[in-house]
Amino acid sequence: MKTFSLVVSASALSIGLSAPVYADWFIRGTQNAWSADEMIDIGSNTVVADDVTFGAGGAFKIDRFGDWSENYGVDGLFGGNIPATTGTVDIEFYTDTKDYAIVSSSTHDLSGPGGDKVYHLRGTPNAWSEGTLLTRVGTSNDYQACINFTGGDANGGPRFKIDPNGGWGSDAFPAADYVVSTGYARITVDGTTDTISSIEDGLGPDCGGTTETIYHLRGTPNGWAEGTLFSQIGSTNDYEICVDFAGGDANGGPRFKVDPDGGWGSDAFPAADVTVAFGHARVIIDSTTDSIKSIEDGLGPNCEGGQVAGDDFRNRTIYFLFLDRFANGDTSNDNGNNPGATSTAKAAGDLFDWKKYWGGDIQGLIDNLDYLEALGVSAVWVTPLNDNVDQTGNEGAYHGYWGRDFFEVDEHVGDWALVDQLDAALEARGMKLILDIALNHSNQDDQYEFGALYQEGTFLADKDSSIYYHQNGAIADCYDNDPNTTCNEEYDDRFATTNKTLFNLTDFNHGVNANSVVDEYLINAAKKWIDHGVDAFRIDAIKHIEPNFINRFTAEMRAYNPDVYIFGEWFDAGVGNADSLTFLNEGRGSVLLDFKLRDAIENAVADDISMIDLNGLIEARAGAMNNREDWQPIFLDNHDATRTSVYLQTNGLVNKKRPGKGYSKGFADARQNLGMALVMTLPGIPTIYYGSEQNSTWFTANGDGEVGHDPYNREQMPSFSQTTAAFTMIKSLADLRKNSAAVARGSYVQKWVNADVLVFERIEGNDTVLVAVNKGPATTITVSALGLTDATYNSLVGNDTVTVVGGQAQLSLSQNEVIVLR
Numbered sequence: 001m002k003t004f005s006l007v008v009s010a011s012a013l014s015i016g017l018s019a020p021v022y023a024d025w026f027i028r029g030t031q032n033a034w035s036a037d038e039m040i041d042i043g044s045n046t047v048v049a050d051d052v053t054f055g056a057g058g059a060f061k062i063d064r065f066g067d068w069s070e071n072y073g074v075d076g077l078f079g080g081n082i083p084a085t086t087g088t089v090d091i092e093f094y095t096d097t098k099d100y101a102i103v104s105s106s107t108h109d110l111s112g113p114g115g116d117k118v119y120h121l122r123g124t125p126n127a128w129s130e131g132t133l134l135t136r137v138g139t140s141n142d143y144q145a146c147i148n149f150t151g152g153d154a155n156g157g158p159r160f161k162i163d164p165n166g167g168w169g170s171d172a173f174p175a176a177d178y179v180v181s182t183g184y185a186r187i188t189v190d191g192t193t194d195t196i197s198s199i200e201d202g203l204g205p206d207c208g209g210t211t212e213t214i215y216h217l218r219g220t221p222n223g224w225a226e227g228t229l230f231s232q233i234g235s236t237n238d239y240e241i242c243v244d245f246a247g248g249d250a251n252g253g254p255r256f257k258v259d260p261d262g263g264w265g266s267d268a269f270p271a272a273d274v275t276v277a278f279g280h281a282r283v284i285i286d287s288t289t290d291s292i293k294s295i296e297d298g299l300g301p302n303c304e305g306g307q308v309a310g311d312d313f314r315n316r317t318i319y320f321l322f323l324d325r326f327a328n329g330d331t332s333n334d335n336g337n338n339p340g341a342t343s344t345a346k347a348a349g350d351l352f353d354w355k356k357y358w359g360g361d362i363q364g365l366i367d368n369l370d371y372l373e374a375l376g377v378s379a380v381w382v383t384p385l386n387d388n389v390d391q392t393g394n395e396g397a398y399h400g401y402w403g404r405d406f407f408e409v410d411e412h413v414g415d416w417a418l419v420d421q422l423d424a425a426l427e428a429r430g431m432k433l434i435l436d437i438a439l440n441h442s443n444q445d446d447q448y449e450f451g452a453l454y455q456e457g458t459f460l461a462d463k464d465s466s467i468y469y470h471q472n473g474a475i476a477d478c479y480d481n482d483p484n485t486t487c488n489e490e491y492d493d494r495f496a497t498t499n500k501t502l503f504n505l506t507d508f509n510h511g512v513n514a515n516s517v518v519d520e521y522l523i524n525a526a527k528k529w530i531d532h533g534v535d536a537f538r539i540d541a542i543k544h545i546e547p548n549f550i551n552r553f554t555a556e557m558r559a560y561n562p563d564v565y566i567f568g569e570w571f572d573a574g575v576g577n578a579d580s581l582t583f584l585n586e587g588r589g590s591v592l593l594d595f596k597l598r599d600a601i602e603n604a605v606a607d608d609i610s611m612i613d614l615n616g617l618i619e620a621r622a623g624a625m626n627n628r629e630d631w632q633p634i635f636l637d638n639h640d641a642t643r644t645s646v647y648l649q650t651n652g653l654v655n656k657k658r659p660g661k662g663y664s665k666g667f668a669d670a671r672q673n674l675g676m677a678l679v680m681t682l683p684g685i686p687t688i689y690y691g692s693e694q695n696s697t698w699f700t701a702n703g704d705g706e707v708g709h710d711p712y713n714r715e716q717m718p719s720f721s722q723t724t725a726a727f728t729m730i731k732s733l734a735d736l737r738k739n740s741a742a743v744a745r746g747s748y749v750q751k752w753v754n755a756d757v758l759v760f761e762r763i764e765g766n767d768t769v770l771v772a773v774n775k776g777p778a779t780t781i782t783v784s785a786l787g788l789t790d791a792t793y794n795s796l797v798g799n800d801t802v803t804v805v806g807g808q809a810q811l812s813l814s815q816n817e818v819i820v821l822r
Contacts, residue, residue, distance in 0.1 A: 024514030029060025123160025219256025253587010329363025376734025423533025451506030542568030554589025
């Protein structure tokens with residue numbers, strides 16, 4: 001296991017705060033001259049304005065962000081002013097239904113920190129004055145103080161009373177002064193019964209000495225509140241806790257500090273927050289030095305044993321398929337609601353036929369799950385299944401990225417019952433379902449349905465709605481209406497990329513500090529898909545989405561399903577792209593597809609860079625990604641680039657106007673397979689693009705003159721053969737990943753490298769895997785200081801036998817050969 005990573009159970013997320021939890025909801029009204037006062041979040045989708053005093057003719061409204069951009073009145077969204085009751089009342093507002101209630105001012109006691117009771121200790125140490133407060137113990141109903149009773153007064157020895165809320169009212173208790181010994185005493189009050197539940201006196205300074213220190217973990221899992229306590233390990237000086245770090249907060253990713261005895265004193269450690277990974281982790285501290293002794297991640301629920309393979313995508317191999325182009329299992333749904341958008345010619349047609357539906361559907365996927373199981377696949381990523389626009393003339397939304405109703409299944413692919421059948425069929429094979437979801441946009445704003453958005457068939461909005469959509473123009477339009485001007489620098493401007501339309505796809509208006517109306521829509525839609533078996537999400541165009549919404553979305557998904565895996569598409573992400581790494585290391589709950597590694601692998605097998613260059617980028621990933629490189633999905637082919645096999649064979653231009661390499665098919669297939677072997681064994685979660693196991697190719701040039709590029713990299717699944725060299729290699733390495741901790745999450749150690757050859761080991765505990773690849777002429781090399789134990793090994797790929805003696809082995813590598821030893 002690696003060190004430095006973590007986790008928190010759903011129950012831990014219910015920990016109360018010791019300070020008010022303010023939501024991004026504000027009350028405006030006659031009581032505050034229509035200025036904005038923050039409301040308090042008390043949970044259960046309820047925010048409260050406490051003790052609000054209205055005069056005659058009073059009125060109010062609820063303002064979502066404090067800027068009037070989204071406000072609720074008597075008629076709901078943008079409704080009229082709500083009449084108020086004269087006098088002092090509490091206002092409740094329900095953030096899920098957008099309804100409100102005016103209730104008695106005694107309904108909520110929010111006068112103390114976060115609604116806590118306020119207990120004053122009055123006694124000889126403070127001359128019986130108020131202001132010495134007891135502190136709530138975590139989320140319990142107990143309140144506690146450590147007091148130094150140095151002596152008595154003219155009326156007697158050390159003693160005290162408890163005064164609830166101050167003022168020396170009749171509620172002070174006990175009836176007679178409570179007498180204690182001279183010295184430090186820890187006093188505990190039961191807030192349920194207003195009684196003293198325990199007193200420990202005769203203690204050392206700060207109530208130390210005869211009692212143990214109480215260590216609180218404060219961090220993103222519990223809103224930085226006290227009360228999440230470490231437990232002592234036997235009679236040792238070590239304390240431990242198992243925490244589920246399910247997400248970060250507005251200030252960054254999962255992290256924590258340790259607070260001895262609570263109260264956020266100067267003894268909290270370490271000085272800087274400890275940043276950790278998502279998931280369950282065991283944290284151990286040394287009480288003799290007040291320091292963190294160890295952090296273990298990759299653990300199962302409740303930190304029991306090693307990571308459960310079924311919940312850890314690092315043990316899995318993902319298969320990404322274009323559902324419309326994979327397999328047609330039900331021809332009755334081919335035409336959908338617009339027969340003109342379905343091709344009859346399919347691949348035999350022209351460019352327009354490639355932009356129509358071809359008939360692939362959920363039933364076709366179910367029918368071929370045995371094939372994917374044979375390939376070793378354990379997670380299936382499908383293009384969006386939600387309902388897409390219908391009024392598209394003779395063009396089809398076959399790709400799924402022109403959504404209109406995120407709560408419904410598109411009629412071309414099936415229905416909810418079929419989604420449930422898919423889930424059951426996947427679960428029976430131990431597979432996970434990954435849904436592609438476009439959280440950035442709906443459909444085009446300049447044609448077809450003009451951004452029309454529905455929820456379970458009910459129309460909500462179109463492109464002109466400022467509530468649902470941004471109204472800032474398109475990226476690179478220079479903020480003018482002149483079609484002859486282009487400002488491509490806007491693609492590097494954070495405001496433009498997240499608040500303007502990407503191409504012509506209507507851009508959702510995400511909230512910055514809290515969920516907007518459309519944010520709630522998308523979150524609830526995603527939860528519905530989880531209810532129907534979705535285990536993970538791939539977020540389309542994540543670079544173009546308000547990053548704080550990603551925090552909220554991922555946190556809500558993990559609260560709904562703690563095991564959900566989430567990754568995003570940030571084009572060109574990886575080592576060398578500073579913005580993507582900043583996003584990644586802020587811990588926003590989503591890892592990223594590693595485009596830079598993809599490019600480097602392709603460039604290496606295409607002889608554009610050396611293996612030395614490739615190794616340099618691989619070694620840089622761990623530091624650049626805060627040791628989270630093994631959680632990033634890694635790949636070679638995808639739907640937004642020319643397939644590597646096409647690039648290696650064609651003499652024409654491919655995407656990015658690169659000239660192809662012109663290799664023979666046999667040579668190109670061997671090089672592609674070498675690249676796929678690296679994808680299957682390097683740190684990261686391997687992702688196979690459908691057809692790569694068949695070395696699929698299509699050599700038609702698109703309208704931009706790019707051979708094999710969109711839409712010609714989305715061809716029909718060419719074959720379901722299980723005998724190709726690519727298929728058998730991927731199967732062997734996928735099976736290895738399922739059973740090898742080293743390949744799934746081990747370290748990367750380069751053992752031998754030159755321009756053509758790369759040898760490395762993946763090591764985790766006693767598990768070691770050696771990988772050697774050679775793109776150059778046949779060669780024999782000697783590799784030393786191996787982690788493999790001395791023995792004779794048969795390569796898992798090919799037919800080589802290698803003997804390790806004294807930690808040294810001789811490897812004979814022909815051109816384009818791969819050797820894998822375990």
